[in-house]
Amino acid sequence: MRAERGGRGGRTWWHPPGTVAPADSASPVPPHGFRPGGRGAILGALALTVVAVALVASAWGSVRIPVETIARMVALRLGLPGAGVATWPASWETIIFTIRLPRVVLAGVVGASLALSGATYQGLFRNPLADPYLIGVASGAALGATAATVLRLPPSLYRYGATQWCAFAGALVAVAFVYGLARVGGATPLTTLLLSGVAVSALASAANSFLMYWYGDKLLVVYGWLLGGFTTASWSQVFQIAPWLLLGALVMVPSARLLDALQLGEEGAASLGIDVERLKIILVVVATLVTAAAVSVSGLIGFVGLIVPHIVRLVWGAGHRLLLPASLFAGAIFLILADGLARTILPIGEIPVGVLTALCGAPFFLFLLRRSKKRLF
Amino acid sequence: MAARESERGGREAAAGIVLRDLRFAWGGRAVLEGISLAVAPGEFVGLLGPNGSGKSTLLRLIAGTLSPAAGAMCVAGLTPGRATRRELARRVAVVAQTPILPDGFTVAELVLLGRTPHLRPFQGEGEGDYVVARRALTAAECLDLAGRPLGELSGGERQRASLARALAQEPTLLLLDEPTAHLDPGIAQGIMATLLRLNREEGLTILASFHDINLAAAIAPRLVLLHGGRIIADGPPAAVITPPLLRHAYGYDARVLPHPQTGLPVALPGYGQGVP
Numbered sequence: 001m002r003a004e005r006g007g008r009g010g011r012t013w014w015h016p017p018g019t020v021a022p023a024d025s026a027s028p029v030p031p032h033g034f035r036p037g038g039r040g041a042i043l044g045a046l047a048l049t050v051v052a053v054a055l056v057a058s059a060w061g062s063v064r065i066p067v068e069t070i071a072r073m074v075a076l077r078l079g080l081p082g083a084g085v086a087t088w089p090a091s092w093e094t095i096i097f098t099i100r101l102p103r104v105v106l107a108g109v110v111g112a113s114l115a116l117s118g119a120t121y122q123g124l125f126r127n128p129l130a131d132p133y134l135i136g137v138a139s140g141a142a143l144g145a146t147a148a149t150v151l152r153l154p155p156s157l158y159r160y161g162a163t164q165w166c167a168f169a170g171a172l173v174a175v176a177f178v179y180g181l182a183r184v185g186g187a188t189p190l191t192t193l194l195l196s197g198v199a200v201s202a203l204a205s206a207a208n209s210f211l212m213y214w215y216g217d218k219l220l221v222v223y224g225w226l227l228g229g230f231t232t233a234s235w236s237q238v239f240q241i242a243p244w245l246l247l248g249a250l251v252m253v254p255s256a257r258l259l260d261a262l263q264l265g266e267e268g269a270a271s272l273g274i275d276v277e278r279l280k281i282i283l284v285v286v287a288t289l290v291t292a293a294a295v296s297v298s299g300l301i302g303f304v305g306l307i308v309p310h311i312v313r314l315v316w317g318a319g320h321r322l323l324l325p326a327s328l329f330a331g332a333i334f335l336i337l338a339d340g341l342a343r344t345i346l347p348i349g350e351i352p353v354g355v356l357t358a359l360c361g362a363p364f365f366l367f368l369l370r371r372s373k374k375r376l377f
Numbered sequence: 378m379a380a381r382e383s384e385r386g387g388r389e390a391a392a393g394i395v396l397r398d399l400r401f402a403w404g405g406r407a408v409l410e411g412i413s414l415a416v417a418p419g420e421f422v423g424l425l426g427p428n429g430s431g432k433s434t435l436l437r438l439i440a441g442t443l444s445p446a447a448g449a450m451c452v453a454g455l456t457p458g459r460a461t462r463r464e465l466a467r468r469v470a471v472v473a474q475t476p477i478l479p480d481g482f483t484v485a486e487l488v489l490l491g492r493t494p495h496l497r498p499f500q501g502e503g504e505g506d507y508v509v510a511r512r513a514l515t516a517a518e519c520l521d522l523a524g525r526p527l528g529e530l531s532g533g534e535r536q537r538a539s540l541a542r543a544l545a546q547e548p549t550l551l552l553l554d555e556p557t558a559h560l561d562p563g564i565a566q567g568i569m570a571t572l573l574r575l576n577r578e579e580g581l582t583i584l585a586s587f588h589d590i591n592l593a594a595a596i597a598p599r600l601v602l603l604h605g606g607r608i609i610a611d612g613p614p615a616a617v618i619t620p621p622l623l624r625h626a627y628g629y630d631a632r633v634l635p636h637p638q639t640g641l642p643v644a645l646p647g648y649g650q651g652v653p
Binding site (some may be wrong): 126254255257258260261263264265267268270271272273274275313317318319321 | 437440441442461462463464465466467469470471473476477478479480481482486487490491493494496498499500501546
């Protein structure tokens, strides 16, 4: 009875029965305003840049080795056709394959891990200040590493340093705590998650500070680890963390569309049919694993996870389908270059790479920020 | 393909709302109590009530973003809570009062997000989705905004963009929470005209809450008045916009006159005893 007063009964507005679709529906042309394609081209170019930058950075150091020689050495090792025969001293092989290349690759994997997790966290929290250390990874890992040092755990535990294991475990425990504390009646509001992250981080930092104060003789070792770096890089470390990055990329990059939808707020995303709670826990778990793995081998390298996604966003826009994979490659490029500079810029010794990432990243970011008229979010 | 066709056939009946004795409480305090309401497919129903009367909560219950403490409900042929979120989002779309919109996205990208419930979680949009998005932009009368970043839009344009995103979900039922609350009267009128056209010409079922009593009376053929979490009136505007009901629900001392053109009720502030 009421239906008579409304529209024409139960006809759906979208597909009126018996009508032919309007003329424009035959045209597959996207409406003006859909971001132009070229995603594949951008990502391909970035991937090639990663390889090029890795070769160039391998050439840097006290022994100068030409880039094309390094390329041929790598091609020969990989058994690629056309590599020719070895015409270089055996010592170069040692320098490249046991010292420089593992370090360059490790820096790349860590940079990619931090930037990808950072982009995911920024999207998840809809907060430009979010970084992969936001909800407890950093303080948990630091506490784990400090504990391993002061407890004098054996330096090598199951093919992996005790510090690394404890940092990895500490990061996971801290984030698990944060997530558990933020859970209210089956839901985990993002604001609560942020605040409980701040609280747990403060608690872990306090415990960490106490340990460092009490065991003052270990201060330098712990502090060196906290600053972060790749001085102890080895292939085994690369193989320890690369699978985590692969797993993370296989989960995070395909979730880009859902992260886009999450930018409409939790309720907005839910009304689009997304199980927001499940999306949150999957992304937090994966991003935490990837970050914790990276931190366990490199220590706390700041800035990469915060700034690289912002730079990518300023250049190519806020859509996560390009932002996530582009951040992955850009993070690798950024940290390979930063670490290359960090180990060669001083005549003797190294600058901690975390210091260098801030030193060169911050001015570049400010330059982009001032030049761009775009809003970040 | 055949599955899609049969789904489409079923959708004609799957546009209405049936609520039976619905109850919702926040921490022991009842926000909604004994809500029974039937909205037939193709109806345009306006939801009225003072701040805190439960309008938004009722819309969230129907949208499935909140779950009732007690009572039975059937929304667009589905039971929220039993149907998946995705199934519900393919039939029910929501336009919020002040939607959260990412500034860096274009209107077209926002509208394509409306295709989310029709895509598998990791699937990208196809050409069909572009066609639907384009039609949604046309139906919401904002095709010209497609290329604009959301951060540059005015309040009215944001609401039109949100409406287009909702229409891209291809819903049978559209829920709007005070869609014109902060807009100038002319802009609000334009958006209401678009909604009315979608309802009359396309048969889209609409349930919208209103802040403006007179706008609701002018647009919706049927009004539902909420007060203290209960429905206290339900019927055509002339039966709901009355001085006693307005005084009871809003504490608003009003005179109600017929509109000179339409004859629909118009509430004006009364100047009786004790009112300056």
